Amino acid sequence: MNHDNYDDNYIRSILNGVKSIAMVGASPVNVRPSYFAFKYLAQRGYDMIPVNPGHVGKNLLGKPFVASLSDISRPVDMIDIFRNSSHIMPVVDEALTLSPPPKVIWMQLGARDDAAAEKAEAAGLKVVMNRCPKIEYGRLSSEISWMGVNSRTLSSKRAPIPTQGMRLSLNRTSVGGGATAASDRAAKNKSEPT
Amino acid sequence: MTDRLPGFSTLAVHAGAQPDPTTGARVTPIYQTTSFVFNDADHAASLFGLQAFGNIYTRIGNPTTAVLEERIAALEGGTAALAVASGHAAQVVVLQQLLMPGDEFIAARKLYGGSINQFTHAFKSFGWNVAWADPDDIGSFERAVTPRTKAIFIESIANPAGSITDIEGIAEVARKAGVPLIVDNTLATPYLIRPIDHGADIVVHSLTKFLGGHGNSLGGIIVDGGTFDWSKDNKYPMLNEPRPEYHGIRIQETFGNFAFAIACRVLGLRDLGPAISPFNAFMILTGIETLPLRMQKHCENAKAIAEFLAGHSAVATVNYAGLASDKYNKLARKYAPKGAGAVFTFSLRGGYDAGVNLVSNLKLFSHLANVGDTRSLVIHPASTTHSQLDDAAKVKSGAAPDVVRLSIGIEDKEDLIADLEQALSA
Ligand SMILES: Cc1ncc(COP(=O)(O)O)c(C=O)c1O
Numbered sequence: 336m337n338h339d340n341y342d343d344n345y346i347r348s349i350l351n352g353v354k355s356i357a358m359v360g361a362s363p364v365n366v367r368p369s370y371f372a373f374k375y376l377a378q379r380g381y382d383m384i385p386v387n388p389g390h391v392g393k394n395l396l397g398k399p400f401v402a403s404l405s406d407i408s409r410p411v412d413m414i415d416i417f418r419n420s421s422h423i424m425p426v427v428d429e430a431l432t433l434s435p436p437p438k439v440i441w442m443q444l445g446a447r448d449d450a451a452a453e454k455a456e457a458a459g460l461k462v463v464m465n466r467c468p469k470i471e472y473g474r475l476s477s478e479i480s481w482m483g484v485n486s487r488t489l490s491s492k493r494a495p496i497p498t499q500g501m502r503l504s505l506n507r508t509s510v511g512g513g514a515t516a517a518s519d520r521a522a523k524n525k526s527e528p529t
Numbered sequence: 530m531t532d533r534l535p536g537f538s539t540l541a542v543h544a545g546a547q548p549d550p551t552t553g554a555r556v557t558p559i560y561q562t563t564s565f566v567f568n569d570a571d572h573a574a575s576l577f578g579l580q581a582f583g584n585i586y587t588r589i590g591n592p593t594t595a596v597l598e599e600r601i602a603a604l605e606g607g608t609a610a611l612a613v614a615s616g617h618a619a620q621v622v623v624l625q626q627l628l629m630p631g632d633e634f635i636a637a638r639k640l641y642g643g644s645i646n647q648f649t650h651a652f653k654s655f656g657w658n659v660a661w662a663d664p665d666d667i668g669s670f671e672r673a674v675t676p677r678t679k680a681i682f683i684e685s686i687a688n689p690a691g692s693i694t695d696i697e698g699i700a701e702v703a704r705k706a707g708v709p710l711i712v713d714n715t716l717a718t719p720y721l722i723r724p725i726d727h728g729a730d731i732v733v734h735s736l737t738k739f740l741g742g743h744g745n746s747l748g749g750i751i752v753d754g755g756t757f758d759w760s761k762d763n764k765y766p767m768l769n770e771p772r773p774e775y776h777g778i779r780i781q782e783t784f785g786n787f788a789f790a791i792a793c794r795v796l797g798l799r800d801l802g803p804a805i806s807p808f809n810a811f812m813i814l815t816g817i818e819t820l821p822l823r824m825q826k827h828c829e830n831a832k833a834i835a836e837f838l839a840g841h842s843a844v845a846t847v848n849y850a851g852l853a854s855d856k857y858n859k860l861a862r863k864y865a866p867k868g869a870g871a872v873f874t875f876s877l878r879g880g881y882d883a884g885v886n887l888v889s890n891l892k893l894f895s896h897l898a899n900v901g902d903t904r905s906l907v908i909h910p911a912s913t914t915h916s917q918l919d920d921a922a923k924v925k926s927g928a929a930p931d932v933v934r935l936s937i938g939i940e941d942k943e944d945l946i947a948d949l950e951q952a953l954s955a
Contacts, residue, residue, distance in 0.1 A: 366776045368783045371580045378581075444785040467785060478582050480545060482590055482794065483598030484609040484787050489535060493548040499568075510535055510544070510603060 616735025630656025700728025738901025828868025
């Protein structure tokens with residue numbers, strides 16, 4: 336798996352396939368990116384579970400916080416990790432002890448741990464690093480286009496008007512997947528020692 | 530299965546647009562409205578807090594304009610774009626995100642005369658200091674870098690003389706200095722040159738020119754290449770520090786590789802206000818659908834006319850990078866293999882007076898201050914677009930007193946040549 340560039344079909348199959356998402360590091364503070372993403376994914380019909388030991392006893396948009404992944408009493412399809420790269424490995428280790436195990440480990444924008452990714456992939460999980468599921472969902476559905484973002488997709492079909500809780504079609508024609516020359520260069524710049 | 534990737538002409542027609550969800554209208558409708566109703570109070574709060582995707586008020590964004598933005602982002606290979614009222618507005622909004630009072634940026638000396646004025650005078654009053662460098666001497670950019678340098682600004686094909694800039698060479702200077710390279714790609718359009726592929730981080734355009742292409746609408750755009758790490762060294766507080774106007778959001782952290790375009794929208798356009806009219810966005814979008822066809826014809830005509838002028842006894846010099854003998858031909862073949870654009874200059878043996886005479890004798894060429902129209906245009910830069918520069922600066926920017934600038938349209942080239950022929954011998 337090339338973790339510098341993901342084929343749109345890979346991201347699409349994940350976002351079309353998963354139903355429940357545990358968000359590790361979800362914040363109740365409404366200016367944090369995790370809050371934005373949690374709220375959006377809930378609006379798009381995902382079954383969201385906030386994981387944050389600091390907020391047990393509280394709710395995030397009506398969903399009770401749990402302290403850790405092992406406190407979730409039902410199977411989860413995807414773990415979305417909103418933690419720094421240095422805190423990824425223990426989360427992945429814990430995810431791999433769940434039964435049944437999740438299908439996807441997703442590390443947020445800015446987060447990347449190649450060793451943790453390798454471990455999860457060896458156990459048969461799909462891994463996405465350094466991406467935001469809200470942005471990817473908005474991009475592949477083109478809902479994000481209102482703010483001039485390049486969805487890198489095309490469609491000649493009339494789309495329905497999104498309503499609360501509606502899952503949108505992500506099956507638009509891709510334009511170059513994630514692999515624009517620019518994103519290649521950004522990935523390269525990032526990995527160069529500074 | 531990997532998808533087949535659509536080509537440039539397909540993107541020029543389709544990118545960003547899809548049938549209207551409400552009516553099924555196939556052409557992008559003109560959403561000529563100032564504002565958009567909210568579903569409920571929570572929806573309104575989410576939109577204002579940048580938490581949800583949606584429309585609020587046309588100064589900040591508009592569905593017609595959004596199609597234009599995505600289309601150009603796609604054509605340039607960027608992550609996002611922001612359309613504004615004019616090319617000049619795009620330049621102000623970009624630099625407002627990058628410079629604080631007392632900061633500097635380096636700009637190529639060969640630029641549109643209006644940009645030279647904007648940088649020298651208007652920006653000076655904001656405390657943004659420009660240092661000039663010579664695009665034909667990469668070392669002059671290196672030498673101009675100081676600890677306060679925040680950006681480098683060049684034109685891909687420079688107005689007025691159509692000279693070609695070594696984008697990769699200057700991108701390397703920007704990379705070493707840790708600052709973004711901004712390229713004004715107005716005269717090339719992404720059909721001829723895609724600066725992000727050559728190392729640019731930000732592209733700006735005057736949409737007024739070839740992109741709109743019909744001389745009917747002003748507009749400008751900023752394209753985010755998604756290539757620059759704004760968090761490095763904390764040099765760019767607009768992108769990297771918690772923004773008080775959005776309850777402490779950090780733009781880069783929240784928006785990743787399209788953070789710059791978002792900063793331009795929510796910190797620049799929202800507060801400075803130079804929004805494009807949805808009607809202009811519609812006109813420019815319609816123009817872009819034929820961009821590849823028009824640029825082919827513009828370039829083909831320009832080359833024929835440059836060749837004609839080069840062989841004419843009344844003409845002293847022709848500066849067109851598409852001519853094999855031109856100083857910039859090697860760079861043109863590297864950066865713009867499909868054509869060297871359609872704006873160039875030439876000078877007449879008869880000097881200033883012969884230039885003025887020529888302009889007044891032309892019957893098909895229009896004498897006006899614009900470029901990139903379907904119609905062929907002519908101007909004498911020294912007395913118009915570049916008139917505010919002193920003589921030395923005129924020469925350095927390619928607008929010496931004996932120089933005439935042409936912007937070649939998409940008419941039949943034989944008719945354009947006949948018009949020049951009669952005017953040169955009149
Ligand atoms: C290369 C270039 N950049 C910027 C501009 C400014 O654009 P506008 O007139 O749309 O503000 C022009 C206009 O002539 C131009 O030629």
